[in-house]
Amino acid sequence: MFRVTVRDHIMIAHSFRGEVFGPAQQLHGATFVVDATFHRPDLDADNIVVDIGLATEHLNAALADLNYRNLDDVEEFAGTNTSTEFLAKVIADRLAAAVAAGSLGPGASGLSAVEVTLHESHVASASYQRDL
Template sequence: MFSVTVRDHIMIAHSFRGAVFGPAQALHGATFVVDAVFRRAELDEDNIVVDIGLATEQLHDALADLTYTNLDDHPEFAGVNTSTEFLAQVIARRLAERVRDGRLGPHADGLAGITVTLHESHVASAGYELTLT
């Protein structure tokens, strides 16, 4: 399986509901380094996985309404614990939609999957792997 990874970041604020979150139940900030990995079994006719420039642009676009926001106030996340794992899934689905509607260009047609990893720090990360059909 071949892959291309692009990277961006988001700075957000949010809070959680539930005792399992301890002090993170209070409003707090987080900065995530976001990696998006695009995978395919075979290289395309130009010997690439995906157009790296378009992948970078579309990752940035998928993150645009999240960065510098309080996710507690974001209409898409009303009543939801916006855990790192959950956010990885949201971003992966947003990227998959961009693949399907052609915003990653014709090189994205043969993609098999996308994995999004959010790095909370140098020692902790969470991710979501999505298969494209």
């Protein structure tokens, strides 16, 4: 399996509901380093996994409306704990939609999966991988 990863970051604020979250039940900020990894079993006709420039642009676009936002105020997430795992899925789904729409170029039709990892710090991260 071949993989290409592109990286960006977002800065958000949010709070959680539930005792399991302890002090994170209060409004707090987070800066996530976001990796999007594109998988495919074989290289395309140009011997690449995906156009890195387009992948980078679409990762940035998938993050744009989250960056510098209080996610508690985003209607789409009303009543939802916007955990790191949850956000990884949201971003992966957005990238999968871009692949399905052909926005990552014709070679992207051979992609088999996309995986998004949000790094909370140098010691903790969460990922979500979905088939395409």
